[in-house]
Amino acid sequence: MIEKVNPSHSDKIADRIAGAIVDIAYQVQPDPKIAVEVLIGHGVCHVIVETTAPLLMPEAVRAIHNAIHRIAGLIQVDLTIVPQDAHLSNNQSKGFRCGDNGIFKGMPLTDEQKTLSAVAREIYEAHPFDGKYILDGNRIIICQSNAAKADIQRLYPTAEINPLGDWTGGTDVDTGATNRKLGSDMADSVTGGGLHGKDLSKADVSVNIYAFLKAQETGKPVELCCAIGDDEIDGKPYEEIVEVARQFIQSAGGFEAFAAWGLF
Incomplete structure (x- = not known):
């Protein structure tokens, strides 16, 4: 789910x-x-x-x-x-050190999670308006604003689409706040700390990204913890963890682009 x-x-x-x-x-x-x-x-x-x-x-x-x-x-x-x-x-004056206490978990993405990410991106490409999507086994729920139900139904004929009917979406309908949709950004890797609005020295950014990437590479869960001021995590210098995250952010196109979809 x-x-x-x-x-x-x-x-x-x-x-x-x-x-x-x-x-x-x-x-x-x-x-x-x-x-x-x-x-x-x-x-x-x-x-x-x-x-x-x-x-x-x-x-x-x-x-x-x-x-x-x-x-x-x-x-x-x-x-x-x-x-x-x-x-x-x-x-942080003498080099990168852990910027906060935290516990972190990286989990390999499931096929279900990868599938829903692809679905969300496909719909958003055609309808770039407020939308949210759930996949639970064979059940898919699509809530997409500013789109004709028939257009979505052609793509996903078995989906439940806008169960309460058409809606407008956006910030004139609902408020938004940073780091409130971490499940959407991180899937099963959610533990503590938010990904967005922070520099790379923050463990919430760099260690979360590092743990997630390691889980995808190994196919196994990753659990890490750190204390503010630590200069080593997972047997690596904290500076190395930061550089892994820096490369990931750069590959995404920057912090704003990263925030659009999160880790997957």
Whole structure:
């Protein structure tokens, strides 16, 4: 059993905005430290940013506003940017070390999970609007806004489509918040910590990605834990874990692109 939501779901819009702001931080500072929280809905986007990057510069603020409007449309922006706590910054001053406590799990994807990811992407390509999808054995439930039921039925004749009828979707119908759809992003690998709105020093990003990739490579579950300040995880320097995650994010097209679908 698995649920997948598409990049126009309200929670994914929040994740994408958070990811876009992390991308901007990386453009203005090498390996910035940043944490972003987004709450969006009903005409307003609230954003809180804690960072070492100089995002209060006018051009950076403008870039953040432009990214929000590009992703969410014309919307009121409530933006707060504050410096990262000095103690947390010092933790990373002499190289990469684990940025938080955490437990992490990587699980091999099932055929069912891979299938639903392909279904969600196929539907979204034709109908780039808010949608969510469930696959449970032979039962597939498709909730797709702004699409004719007959169009979806032609692709998936046995699916349950929009059980409550047509719907509009988007942030004018439902609020979105960062890291609220981790099951959609991570499948069975969900443990603690969210993937989005954070830099690579954060274990929530790098160790989650590393554990997931190792599980796909080995075909076996992976369980890891770390404490803030650790410089080694799974017998590897933390810096090496970060580089694995960096390559994965780069291959996805950046933090915003990664946030669109998550790990699969």
